[in-house]
Amino acid sequence: MRSLLGALFGLSMLSLQGLAQPVALHPDPRIQQLLKRVSVDTIEANIRQLVAFGTRHTLSPADNDTFGIGAARRWIKRTLERYAAAGGGRMEVFLDSFWYGPDGRRVDRRVEIANVIARLPGTDPQDDRIFIVSGHYDSRSSHVMDSLSYAPGASDDASGTAAVMEMARVLASERFPATLLFVAMAAEEQGLIGARHLAAQADSLGWNVAGMFTLDIVGNTEGDNGVRDNRTVRVFSEGVPSAETPEAARLRQAIGGENDSPSRQLARYLQEIGMCYVPELQVKMIFRRDRFLRGGDHIPFNERGFAAVRLTEPHEAYTRQHQDVRVENGIAYGDVPDRVDFDYVARVTRLMTAALANLALAPPPPTAAYIDARELSVDTQLLWEPPKAGRERLAGYYVLVRETTAPQWQHKWFVPATETSYTFKGLSKDDYFFGIQSVDHAGHESLVQFPRPRFQ
Structure with missing residues (x-):
């Protein structure tokens, strides 16, 4: 058992709104049995x-x-x-x-x-x-x-x-x-x-x-x-x-x-x-x-x-x-x-x-992932397209954040499958990298999609 979430970046992270929830990941008992x-x-x-x-x-x-x-x-x-x-x-x-x-x-x-x-x-x-x-x-x-x-x-x-x-x-x-x-x-x-x-x-x-x-x-x-x-x-x-x-x-x-x-x-x-x-x-x-x-x-x-x-x-x-x-x-x-x-x-x-x-x-990762780049903003909006296959297994998505100097993703939040966008309030695209991955109901994660800018 483990949690990927420690202390949040700061008070600005406490203002995150919407349906996203911090994620605590646990091993799948089925896979643990395979390893034995x-x-x-x-x-x-x-x-x-x-x-x-x-x-x-x-x-x-x-x-x-x-x-x-x-x-x-x-x-x-x-x-x-x-x-x-x-x-x-x-x-x-x-x-x-x-x-x-x-x-x-x-x-x-x-x-x-x-x-x-x-x-x-x-x-x-x-x-x-x-x-x-x-x-x-x-x-x-x-x-x-x-x-x-x-x-x-x-x-x-x-x-x-x-x-x-x-x-x-x-x-x-x-x-x-x-x-x-x-x-x-x-x-x-x-x-x-x-x-x-x-x-x-x-x-x-x-x-x-x-x-x-x-x-x-x-x-x-x-x-x-x-x-x-x-x-x-x-x-x-x-x-x-x-x-x-x-x-x-x-x-x-x-x-x-x-x-x-x-x-x-x-x-x-x-x-x-x-x-x-x-x-x-x-x-x-x-x-x-x-x-x-x-x-x-x-x-x-x-x-x-x-x-x-x-x-x-x-x-x-x-x-x-x-x-x-x-x-x-x-x-x-x-x-x-x-x-x-x-x-x-x-x-x-x-x-x-x-x-x-x-x-x-795991379901396949989102087909495509984007950062809204239509105008400059201190906020960061992520958008993505659902995977083409495995939608019946799809529980939702993880949105991930790390500082530009961090080797590994530092924080992740869960967004339900009904959503295809999420906005990080007060997190600048200059200072952080972002990612999106699909997840099924048992917590099996896809690989992470690194978003590219979207201008329209």
């Missing part, structure tokens, strides 16, 4: 099985039954199919295969690449939202083109893959209005190839990808700096959208919003969900697209205009990433499973399970 199903033992077993294939390098053998990338992806598919059957058969599992290369970079010959996808279809035919969660199942050793040496990839990224598989297992029997895709992504180490393929497919087919999350390196809790932290996960999100048009850039420069991209709203959503459902895990928002000079499978989705973020452990151990397994000068190198914190992977899994369930249950 997350199994540390299953996560550990799946990480160790992925490691047992010796290497999962993209260019490793595809036709061996026990070694290499082909054996790994066939095992992932069989395991997800077993989870789907146990969940009643609604979840469909398939390989999204394609031929690629050579590319003159990290693929030196033509090779078949395959993302392994489990799709849990939404139950509302009018709700076309798709939420994607991924971990990449390929691995590598010290040399990026070494396709045969032992490359366990336990944290990078068997941990993320096992977490995604566990989410699929836990949620396979559930029914959500929106669609969920659980993806074991291919060929990340060779240049985000599987993610680029899936993002291009989503774009060309007109998918409404409402949010994409990639879990990449979520297994180590002790960094090379000697710091051990098993209660923090970093969430990387871009501020200025990668796909921003010149027109959108001009508007952003005129009204602000460098910290209010759809991806940044996705990161804020994760932090709020974590506070509510997994309080033992702090969600630390990192205000950059990815780690310094590096990238991950969310970036191709950012480049296509989709909201996408990356989850990563708090303190990276570079002695375990992209390293041949060895001991050198008394230092143990290599990404082996015995150095993975399986309880921590389970915490991250619970966080993402809670986020996916809340997002998929």
Whole structure:
């Protein structure tokens, strides 16, 4: 149980009028029960099985039954199919295969690449939202083109893959209005190839990808700096959208919003969900697209205009990433499973399970959101258009406020579904940012819409 409301901004906030009421958010018992199903033992077993294939390098053998990338992806598919059957058969599992290369970079010959996808279809035919969660199942050793040496990839990224598989297992029997895709992504180490393929497919087919999350390196809790932290996960999100048009850039420069991209709203959503459902895990928002000079499978989705973020452990151990397994000068190198914190992977899994369930249950966000800009005023009037789908689930809206220097939304109020506008008395558009989100009768929240000016 928690409340998002502390002391109000000042006496001016006490003069708020109308039907809006302060919001106290409580976890959904149904989702709390789902989180209890997350199994540390299953996560550990799946990480160790992925490691047992010796290497999962993209260019490793595809036709061996026990070694290499082909054996790994066939095992992932069989395991997800077993989870789907146990969940009643609604979840469909398939390989999204394609031929690629050579590319003159990290693929030196033509090779078949395959993302392994489990799709849990939404139950509302009018709700076309798709939420994607991924971990990449390929691995590598010290040399990026070494396709045969032992490359366990336990944290990078068997941990993320096992977490995604566990989410699929836990949620396979559930029914959500929106669609969920659980993806074991291919060929990340060779240049985000599987993610680029899936993002291009989503774009060309007109998918409404409402949010994409990639879990990449979520297994180590002790960094090379000697710091051990098993209660923090970093969430990387871009501020200025990668796909921003010149027109959108001009508007952003005129009204602000460098910290209010759809991806940044996705990161804020994760932090709020974590506070509510997994309080033992702090969600630390990192205000950059990815780690310094590096990238991950969310970036191709950012480049296509989709909201996408990356989850990563708090303190990276570079002695375990992209390293041949060895001991050198008394230092143990290599990404082996015995150095993975399986309880921590389970915490991250619970966080993402809670986020996916809340997002998929919530009605879609308002179709559009505006700030009345017809004349200058010390007041701020928000206007919005109801969502196109899920109106029968819509209880109302939350209107949100934060100071321009605040990283997270500070206050929110409830407005009933019969209303499509709200005026903040005495709150200047110069000094505060505003947002609007939909909410159902059980308190499941949509993502936040950042309003743009409306001149007529």
